[in-house]
Amino acid sequence: MAHIKLQEGLPGIRGLLVFSPETAKPMCDLVQVLLRDDHTLTRAEREMIGVHVSSENDCYYCQHCHGSTAAQLLGGSNDDYALIDQIKWDFEATPISDKMKALLAIAGKVQMGGKHVTTADVERARKQGATDKEIHDTVLIAAAFCMFNRYVDGLGTWQPHDPEMYVEIGKQTATKGYVNRDLSKRLESLATK
């Protein structure tokens, strides 16, 4: 049971977004800029950063929502879902780009604490062609997930273990993103599901 009274039937962060719409807005705006806006990193690559950090933080809901979104953005095949699982196990051994490996290494350091990121970590990413903006955004995506994961787990939210639900969430998010012009309307529609 959640630590505070949340609307029933809304998994993970969704119950919290309905509970507190005034904080939901800037949080959704932030994640929309970080994960959806035009970027030299693909949307799938940015989702992978969120997935890796959520997995390191052991947040079931976030790692499965964003893992499914990343897999859907890659095409949604079983292989795409398998790749996301492999990234969580050991991203260094996956067939992702060397630049993404270097950025995931930075994200993993940020998850442990900001001071863990070393000049050598940043140098490795630069050697693979990472720009200042890509390094900045990797650090901020990782930091933001350290917030989202704590928010979702710190309030003891309901996190169903239903693979189909996460496939649906991944499909929706991959298509529509995180911001709706009328957030309250979107939350209402979630509430009726």
Added chain:
Amino acid sequence: MAHIHFPEGLPGILGPMAFSPATAKPLNALAEVLLRGPNSLSAADREMIATYVSSQNDCYFCQHAHGAVAAYRMQGNEKLIADIKVNFESAAISDKLKALLAIAGKTQKGGKQVTSADVERARQQGATDKEIHDTVLIAAAFCMFNRYVDGLATWAPADPEMYRENGKRLADVGYVHSTDNLPAAQK
């Protein structure tokens, strides 16, 4: 030296915010709602939660920036803020705030560390659902801000007077427009 190129001379989070105005906007909006929006917790109490978490995360800039806002809001009582960082359980604050700081400290370690007993303790001191929610989210948000500031190896000045002046300005003017006039294009 910072890990990426910022406009020079900007302390702490101001460098990254000048570098990335598109993310600065929602970050400032979130800080404004959490720390200064209408709330049954005083703005001073909320700044203390932010200060304590930043201290636990060993983020020099954030703990001094927000510690200064909190002290300014407590008639300049810098000793109280220092006491909270060392051991909030023995500091001269309400039992409710102690219970909320305990929840914030658990959130800093990881969301799953927060127990029903922690929440029950806060409720027994009169904490509402919204106060518990906001405590967890303030603590979680500072786990983000602290990592953002330290993960990019930003510059943190050591001059207490700078933090005092900055604290007064943040308390009086707030976070939304705090980065409007940064010298993004200057050297």
